[in-house]
Amino acid sequence: MAAQGRTTVRERASVAGRVVLAAGGGYGVAALATALLSLTLPMARSEAVATATLLSFAVMAGIVVLVFSTRTLLRALLTVGGAALVLGALLWLAMGGSRP
Amino acid sequence: MKASFRQSMAWLHTWSGLIVGWVLFAIFVTGTASYYRPDISRWMRPEFTQVEPVDAAALGAAAERAVAHLGQHAAKARTWFIGLPQADKPVLDLFWRTRPGEPPGHVLLDPRTGAEAAVRDTQGGDFLYRFHFELHMPPLWGRWVVGLCAMIMLVALISGIVTHKRIFADFFTFRRDKAPRRSWLDAHNVTGVLALPFHLMITYTGIVTLATFYMPWGVTAAYKGNAQAFFSEASWITTPRPPANRPAALAPVGPMVERARAARPEPLERLMIVNPGDANATVVAVFEEPHGLSHEHPQIAFDGVSGEILEVRDGGLKPAAKTFTVMTGLHEGHFAGPLLRLLFFLCGLMGCAMVATGVVLWSLARLPKAGERPFLGLRLVQALNVGSIAGLPAAVAVYFLANRLLPLDLAGREQWEIRAFFGAWIVAALVPLARPQRRAWCEELAAVSVLCLAVVAADLLTIPDHPLRLGGGDPLFAWFDAAMLLLAALFALAARKMLRYEAPKRDRARGAKPAPVTAPAASPARPPARRPEPTHA
Numbered sequence: 001m002a003a004q005g006r007t008t009v010r011e012r013a014s015v016a017g018r019v020v021l022a023a024g025g026g027y028g029v030a031a032l033a034t035a036l037l038s039l040t041l042p043m044a045r046s047e048a049v050a051t052a053t054l055l056s057f058a059v060m061a062g063i064v065v066l067v068f069s070t071r072t073l074l075r076a077l078l079t080v081g082g083a084a085l086v087l088g089a090l091l092w093l094a095m096g097g098s099r100p
Numbered sequence: 101m102k103a104s105f106r107q108s109m110a111w112l113h114t115w116s117g118l119i120v121g122w123v124l125f126a127i128f129v130t131g132t133a134s135y136y137r138p139d140i141s142r143w144m145r146p147e148f149t150q151v152e153p154v155d156a157a158a159l160g161a162a163a164e165r166a167v168a169h170l171g172q173h174a175a176k177a178r179t180w181f182i183g184l185p186q187a188d189k190p191v192l193d194l195f196w197r198t199r200p201g202e203p204p205g206h207v208l209l210d211p212r213t214g215a216e217a218a219v220r221d222t223q224g225g226d227f228l229y230r231f232h233f234e235l236h237m238p239p240l241w242g243r244w245v246v247g248l249c250a251m252i253m254l255v256a257l258i259s260g261i262v263t264h265k266r267i268f269a270d271f272f273t274f275r276r277d278k279a280p281r282r283s284w285l286d287a288h289n290v291t292g293v294l295a296l297p298f299h300l301m302i303t304y305t306g307i308v309t310l311a312t313f314y315m316p317w318g319v320t321a322a323y324k325g326n327a328q329a330f331f332s333e334a335s336w337i338t339t340p341r342p343p344a345n346r347p348a349a350l351a352p353v354g355p356m357v358e359r360a361r362a363a364r365p366e367p368l369e370r371l372m373i374v375n376p377g378d379a380n381a382t383v384v385a386v387f388e389e390p391h392g393l394s395h396e397h398p399q400i401a402f403d404g405v406s407g408e409i410l411e412v413r414d415g416g417l418k419p420a421a422k423t424f425t426v427m428t429g430l431h432e433g434h435f436a437g438p439l440l441r442l443l444f445f446l447c448g449l450m451g452c453a454m455v456a457t458g459v460v461l462w463s464l465a466r467l468p469k470a471g472e473r474p475f476l477g478l479r480l481v482q483a484l485n486v487g488s489i490a491g492l493p494a495a496v497a498v499y500f501l502a503n504r505l506l507p508l509d510l511a512g513r514e515q516w517e518i519r520a521f522f523g524a525w526i527v528a529a530l531v532p533l534a535r536p537q538r539r540a541w542c543e544e545l546a547a548v549s550v551l552c553l554a555v556v557a558a559d560l561l562t563i564p565d566h567p568l569r570l571g572g573g574d575p576l577f578a579w580f581d582a583a584m585l586l587l588a589a590l591f592a593l594a595a596r597k598m599l600r601y602e603a604p605k606r607d608r609a610r611g612a613k614p615a616p617v618t619a620p621a622a623s624p625a626r627p628p629a630r631r632p633e634p635t636h637a
Binding site: 051060 | 105108111112251254255258259304307308311312314315317318319320321322323330333334335418419420421423424427
C-alpha cells in the first residue's frame with residue numbers, strides 16, 4: 001500500500017509474484033479446467049464445450065481471489081500448481097482415452 | 101497477504117480498481133452510449149431521415165444491386181456481407197474481407213439505384229460501439245486489453261463485495277454533508293451496490309460475448325480448434341461449406357430473398373454470401389431476432405448455385421448453448437423496450453459513476469497532510485482522473501460536433517471525426533497535468549457542458565428540418581438534443597459544485613477526532629494508513 005509508507009522490497013516482490021501467479025496461474029487453471037470439462041462432461045459435445053467455457057471465467061476469478069487471499073505466496077503457488085498438475089494429468093488421461 | 105481475508109480483498113479491490121479504472125471508465129461510457137447505438141448512428145446520418153423506407157417487396161431487387169456491386173468491386177473476397185435496408189437505415193450496407201491483414205471493404209449503396217448512397221461519411225454510433233470492446237486498437241489487441249480489464253473488473257467486484265461488511269445498509273447510506281471522502285465513499289458504494297446485479301451481469305456477460313475468443317481451449321480440446329464446427333453443432337450458425345474450388349455462377353439472389361421473406365415473419369436483416377463464384381457458394385439469409393432475451397438470429401441457408409434451401413436454423417438450442425445466447429442477449433439488451441432500455445442506460449451510467457468515484461476516492465485517500473508535498477503518483481492519478489472522467493465526455497461531444505461541422509465533402513471525413521475525438525481527448529488529458537487539480541476539474545467539467553450545448557446549437561443550425569425549427573421533422577433530433585441539454589446541465593452543476601466546494605470542511609473534519617470507525621464498508625481492522633482516518637480506498 002503506497003499510503004502505508006515504507007514498503008520493503010520483499011513485500012513488493014511478493015505482490016508482483018502474486019500478480020503473475022494470479023494472471024498466469026488463474027488463466028492456466030481455467031484453461032485446463034475448460035479443456036478437461038469439454039471432454040468429460042456427460043452431455044453432447046457442443047453442450048460440454050459451452051458449459052465449460054461459460055464456467056471458465058468464474059474459475060479464473062476464483063483462482064485470482066485465492067491467490068490474493070492465501071497467507072503466503074509459496075502456499076498460493078503450491079495450491080495453484082497442484083490444481084494445475086491434477087487438472088493437467090486428468091486432461092492427459094482424458095485425451096489419451098479419447099484416442100483409440 | 102499477512103492479513104484477514106477481508107483486508108486482503110480490500111487491498112485487491114483498491115489496486116485492481118485503480119489500475120484499470122480509466123480504461124474501464126471508457127468501456128463503461130462507450131458501452132452505455134451503445135444502448136442507443138442505432139439512434140446515435142441515425143442522428144449522425146441526418147440524410148437518412150429524408151429517405152423513404154424501402155418497401156419489403158423491393159428487397160430482392162435491392163439485394164441484386166448489392167451483388168452486382170460486390171461482383172465488380174470485391175470479386176476476390178471470400179465472404180460478402182449485405183446489410184439490407186431497414187426502416188431506420190434505408191441503405192444497403194456492404195462489407196467484405198479479402199484476406200487477413202488487408203483492410204476490409206465497406207460501402208453504403210442506395211437500394212433504389214445501386215449507386216453510392218448520398219450520405220455523409222461517418223462511422224456513427226458504430227465507432228463508440230467498437231471502441232467499447234476494441235478501444236480503436238487492432239481488434240486482436242483491443243479485445244485482449246478489454247478482456248483483461250473486464251476480468252479485473254470481475255475480481256474488483258468480488259473483492260468489493262467481500263470488503264463490505266453490511267452491504268444491505270450501504271444501499272441506504274449516503275452522507276453528503278460529512279467529510280468529503282466519506283461522501284465519495286458513500287457515492288461509490290451507492291452506485292456500486294444499488295446496481296450491483298447489473299454490474300455483475302454486465303461484466304460476466306461481457307466476457308461471455310467473446311468467450312470462445314478468450315477461452316478457446318474447450319474448442320481446441322473437443323473440436324481440434326475448429327470453432328465453426330462447434331458453432332454449427334451448437335446450432336448457432338448454419339453448417340459451413342468449404343469451397344469446391346470449381347467456378348460456378350451465383351444464382352440470382354432476388355428469388356432467394358423472396359423465399360426467405362415468405363418463410364418467416366421477422367424482417368430480413370442481412371445476407372451473407374460465402375465463397376461467391378464457387379460451385380459450393382452459400383447464401384445465408386439472417387433475420388432479426390424474434391422477441392426474447394436470447395440473442396439468436398433465425399437463419400436460412402441457400403445453395404448459391406441452385407438456389408435451393410439447404411438448412412433452416414430456428415431456435416431449438418440445447419440448454420448450455422441457449423444459456424450462452426441468453427447471456428449475450430442480456431449484455432446487448434436488444435430485447436429491451438424504451439423504458440427497460442432507459443433503465444439499462446441508467447444502470448450503465450451508475451457503472452460509470454461507480455468507476456469514476458472509485459478512482460477519485462483513491463486519490464482522496466492519499467491526499468498529503470498539510471505541509472507535505474504530493475507524491476508524483478498522486479499528481480498523475482489526479483490528472484488522469486480529470487482527463488478521463490471529464491475528458492472522455494468532452495471527446496464524445498467533440499465527435500458529435502465534428503459530425504455536424506466538418507465539410508460534407510472532406511476526403512476521409514470518417515477518419516477526421518475520429519481524429520477530432522482523440523485530439524480532444526489528448527488535449528483534455530494533458531491540460532490537467534499543468535493546472536492545479538481543482539481548477540482543472542472545474543474547467544474541464546465546464547468545457548464538457550459548453551461542448552454539449554455546442555452540439556445542440558450545431559444540430560439546430562445545420563439540420564434544416566429540425567423539429568424545433570419547423571415543428572415537423574424527425575423527433576429523434578429533439579430527443580437527442582434534449583439528452584445533450586440534460587448532460588450539459590449535469591456537467592455545469594458538477595463544475596459549479598467544484599467551484600463552490602468549501603475546502604475548510606475537510607480540514608474541520610480532519611481536525612475533529614478520526615471519523616467513526618463503525619461506518620459501513622470502512623474496514624476497521626486495516627493497518628493504519630498514512631492519515632489517521634480509516635480508509636477504504
